[in-house]
Amino acid sequence: MPSLPRSIAHLDMDAFFASVELLRYPQLRGKAVVVGGRRAVAPIEGDDFPHLRGYSGRGVITTATYEARALGVHSGMGLMKAAQLAPDAILLPADFDAYRHYSRLFKAAARAIAPQMEDRGIDEIYLDLSALNPAGSHDGARALALELQQAVRSATGLSCSIGIAPNKLLAKLCSDLDKPAGITIVAADDIPTRIWPLPAKRINGIGPKAAARLEGLGIATIGQLAAADPAWLQAHFGSRYGQWLHDAAHGHDSRPVVTESEPKSLSRETTFERDLHPRQDKAELSAHFTRLCEQLAADLARKGYLGKTIGLKLRFDNFRTVTRDQTLPAPTGDARVIRRAAGECARRVPLERRIRLLGVRASALSRRDAQPEASFAQPLQAELFA
Amino acid sequence: MLLFTAPRDALLAPLQSVSGIVEKRHTLPILSNVLIEKKGDALTLLATDIEIQIRNRTTAALGADDVAITVGARKLQDILRALPDTADVSLTLDDKRITLKAGKSRFQLQTLPAADYPRLAPPEGEGVHFTTTQKAFKKQLAQVQYAMAQQDIRYYLNGLLLVVAGDMLRMVATDGHRLAYAASPLVGDYARTDVILPRKTVVELARQLADSDDALEVTIVGNQIVFRFGHIELISKLIDGKFPDYERVIPQGHPKLVKASRLALLQSLQRAAILTNEKFRGVRLMLSEGSLKLVSTNAEQEEAQEELEVDYSGDALDIGFNVTYLLDVLNNLSANEIEIRFNDGNASALFGLADDPDFKYVVMPMRI
Numbered sequence: 165m166p167s168l169p170r171s172i173a174h175l176d177m178d179a180f181f182a183s184v185e186l187l188r189y190p191q192l193r194g195k196a197v198v199v200g201g202r203r204a205v206a207p208i209e210g211d212d213f214p215h216l217r218g219y220s221g222r223g224v225i226t227t228a229t230y231e232a233r234a235l236g237v238h239s240g241m242g243l244m245k246a247a248q249l250a251p252d253a254i255l256l257p258a259d260f261d262a263y264r265h266y267s268r269l270f271k272a273a274a275r276a277i278a279p280q281m282e283d284r285g286i287d288e289i290y291l292d293l294s295a296l297n298p299a300g301s302h303d304g305a306r307a308l309a310l311e312l313q314q315a316v317r318s319a320t321g322l323s324c325s326i327g328i329a330p331n332k333l334l335a336k337l338c339s340d341l342d343k344p345a346g347i348t349i350v351a352a353d354d355i356p357t358r359i360w361p362l363p364a365k366r367i368n369g370i371g372p373k374a375a376a377r378l379e380g381l382g383i384a385t386i387g388q389l390a391a392a393d394p395a396w397l398q399a400h401f402g403s404r405y406g407q408w409l410h411d412a413a414h415g416h417d418s419r420p421v422v423t424e425s426e427p428k429s430l431s432r433e434t435t436f437e438r439d440l441h442p443r444q445d446k447a448e449l450s451a452h453f454t455r456l457c458e459q460l461a462a463d464l465a466r467k468g469y470l471g472k473t474i475g476l477k478l479r480f481d482n483f484r485t486v487t488r489d490q491t492l493p494a495p496t497g498d499a500r501v502i503r504r505a506a507g508e509c510a511r512r513v514p515l516e517r518r519i520r521l522l523g524v525r526a527s528a529l530s531r532r533d534a535q536p537e538a539s540f541a542q543p544l545q546a547e548l549f550a
Numbered sequence: 551m552l553l554f555t556a557p558r559d560a561l562l563a564p565l566q567s568v569s570g571i572v573e574k575r576h577t578l579p580i581l582s583n584v585l586i587e588k589k590g591d592a593l594t595l596l597a598t599d600i601e602i603q604i605r606n607r608t609t610a611a612l613g614a615d616d617v618a619i620t621v622g623a624r625k626l627q628d629i630l631r632a633l634p635d636t637a638d639v640s641l642t643l644d645d646k647r648i649t650l651k652a653g654k655s656r657f658q659l660q661t662l663p664a665a666d667y668p669r670l671a672p673p674e675g676e677g678v679h680f681t682t683t684q685k686a687f688k689k690q691l692a693q694v695q696y697a698m699a700q701q702d703i704r705y706y707l708n709g710l711l712l713v714v715a716g717d718m719l720r721m722v723a724t725d726g727h728r729l730a731y732a733a734s735p736l737v738g739d740y741a742r743t744d745v746i747l748p749r750k751t752v753v754e755l756a757r758q759l760a761d762s763d764d765a766l767e768v769t770i771v772g773n774q775i776v777f778r779f780g781h782i783e784l785i786s787k788l789i790d791g792k793f794p795d796y797e798r799v800i801p802q803g804h805p806k807l808v809k810a811s812r813l814a815l816l817q818s819l820q821r822a823a824i825l826t827n828e829k830f831r832g833v834r835l836m837l838s839e840g841s842l843k844l845v846s847t848n849a850e851q852e853e854a855q856e857e858l859e860v861d862y863s864g865d866a867l868d869i870g871f872n873v874t875y876l877l878d879v880l881n882n883l884s885a886n887e888i889e890i891r892f893n894d895g896n897a898s899a900l901f902g903l904a905d906d907p908d909f910k911y912v913v914m915p916m917r918i
Binding site for chain 1: 577600703704705726727728729794799830832870872896898916917
């Protein structure tokens with residue numbers, strides 16, 4: 165059965181974390197603000213905001229306002245480097261609880277209009293608008309996008325950018341073309357004029373390494389990529405990725421909008437302020453460890469899951485990362501059981517270096533309500549140390 | 551450079567005494583190697599898995615040069631084992647390769663430098679030191695080690711509790727469902743020291759100790775324990791954890807005393823075990839005057855019944871157990887008669903020996 169052309173929207177919140185901070189501190193509007201680093205010990209009082217200047221530590225920028233981006237800083241950049249570029253920018257600590265709160269609000273507002281929603285993280289979603297705009301008209305798409313922006317704004321006070329296209333790949337690319345608060349609508353016919361002139365690295369899935377290799381082969385734009393012989397691409401990039409590059413450049417993408425996704429695992433991790441020594445900093449490590457397990461247990465409880473496999477992730481000061489996991493006799497959501505199992509995992513790792521990052525993961529998830537009640541017919545072994 | 555020339559077994563025996571702890575999979579490649587060190591006429595073989603280290607020192611080496619090198623333990627052992635047991639073997643080291651020759655066979659093995667080999671330093675400082683015989687320690691281990699947990703998340707149960715106190719050495723092992731306890735006298739008067747030996751150390755000791763009156767020297771310092779016997783020095787890290795209070799779960803004054811033939815009960819249980827549920831392994835014990843009945847059923851509703859004469863004169867009792875826990879204790883004892891004490895169908899059972907008050911085994915029931 166030939167499928168009807170789809171209408172897929174990608175909705176991306178504009179400078180999400182920074183914008184949430186601006187709701188709290190409206191006096192900072194129009195200023196260069198970056199969000200990153202640790203939660204502040206004390207709340208910020210009055211207008212006495214910390215500046216990037218003089219920052220020392222290892223935090224990275226999670227979001228920068230557009231004013232800050234104009235100074236050359238961007239998310240992912242180390243705060244100390246950013247301090248050199250924009251010493252006067254205001255530095256706000258990340259407050260993930262607040263971001264999660266606004267994330268839930270904007271998703272609920274979008275879902276009220278377009279129920280076919282795929283959650284892609286804290287600040288972006290895909291929406292399948294095919295049923296809402298059956299004619300697939302440009303005007304119908306624009307009206308829906310305006311309605312979505314309005315709904316998000318009234319629910320959160322925040323702006324978002326929307327791309328609408330026949331598939332997720334193009335929609336994601338489009339939402340980024342006119343930020344902030346933009347609407348970009350692209351139909352299949354528009355691909356040669358609107359998409360092909362863009363740099364190849366704009367495609368989600370062509371990272372810096374692939375882009376550099378393409379550039380080395382004389383391919384800078386999506387149009388040049390589309391013109392390349394697929395067999396030649398496959399010879400250079402392998403059969404799967406080569407084919408994907410060809411399809412992507414032609415705007416082909418048949419991935420559905422996945423509305424229901426069961427998580428495979430839940431995890432919590434933290435990078436320490438300074439690398440911790442397994443023995444000298446044992447007490448501190450242990451406290452972090454316990455807290456992560458408690459947070460993970462809370463995540464499991466909130467989302468209604470139990471985990472049967474508990475995993476540990478360690479990154480050492482040389483950036484080597486090791487993971488170990490252990491499968492429990494029965495699924496658990498109990499922080500103490502998680503802590504014990506993860507502690508067991510830790511005993512299987514030779515701890516000979518300082519530790520940079522510690523993470524705890526629960527996988528082999530099952531729904532809490534799906535646990536069978538202990539049946540009376542089943543034999544029950546009594547415990548010695550009850 | 552000649553390291554060694556001797557009959558095959560003069561090398562194979564010490565190698566086997568250290569290679570048992572070499573793990574097949576580990577993070578450091580050098581840990582699959584054995585360290586061979588020659589100093590004067592002393593030949594030392596040493597293996598470790600970071601938690602345990604075993605050293606065997608013999609005086610069998612030839613040649614004038616002192617040398618230390620590491621080579622794959624399993625490969626060396628496989629080669630030696632595959633050679634005829636009458637073969638004379640020579641080991642030479644040239645340019646980072648070890649050459650093993652025996653008759654017309656010749657093997658060249660890669661090496662790694664001895665300096666890179668991780669070694670547990672023998673602990674220093676004041677500790678607890680006692681001496682016993684290999685036989686006595688081995689027997690006591692056998693009385694309790696089968697009750698250790700395996701891969702329990704309560705990591706401190708995956709080992710054996712050793713308590714040195716007064717003039718007694720106590721050993722306790724438990725998996726949370728059953729517990730084995732054995733005590734033996736020591737010469738001396740010690741302040742109480744509790745340590746937990748890792749499971750692997752216990753298994754290795756039980757394998758290596760001989761049924762002889764030769765001395766076993768034990769030293770506990772910090773988080774390490776050292777066993778010295780024969781040519782062997784075994785150093786093990788200890789499990790850092792709090793072992794549960796075993797005294798609390800050993801029942802006092804269970805009123806119903808049953809005396810039974812160990813072998814008769816073992817054989818009846820072995821037969822009944824055939825038709826227990828594969829997953830739960832439950833067996834019912836029905837006690838009445840002079841008689842013990844055993845009943846088991848499986849998922850297919852097949853049934854086994856056994857009855858044996860016992861010395862019992864109390865009230866009737868109906869109680870269920872995991873048959874494995876009962877077989878374990880009966881298999882690991884040698885006495886002809888055993889004593890079992892019960893209270894009621896929900897309480898633990900206490901197994902003991904009439905002639906040995908220093909052995910106790912507690913097992914919790916199973917509601918079937």
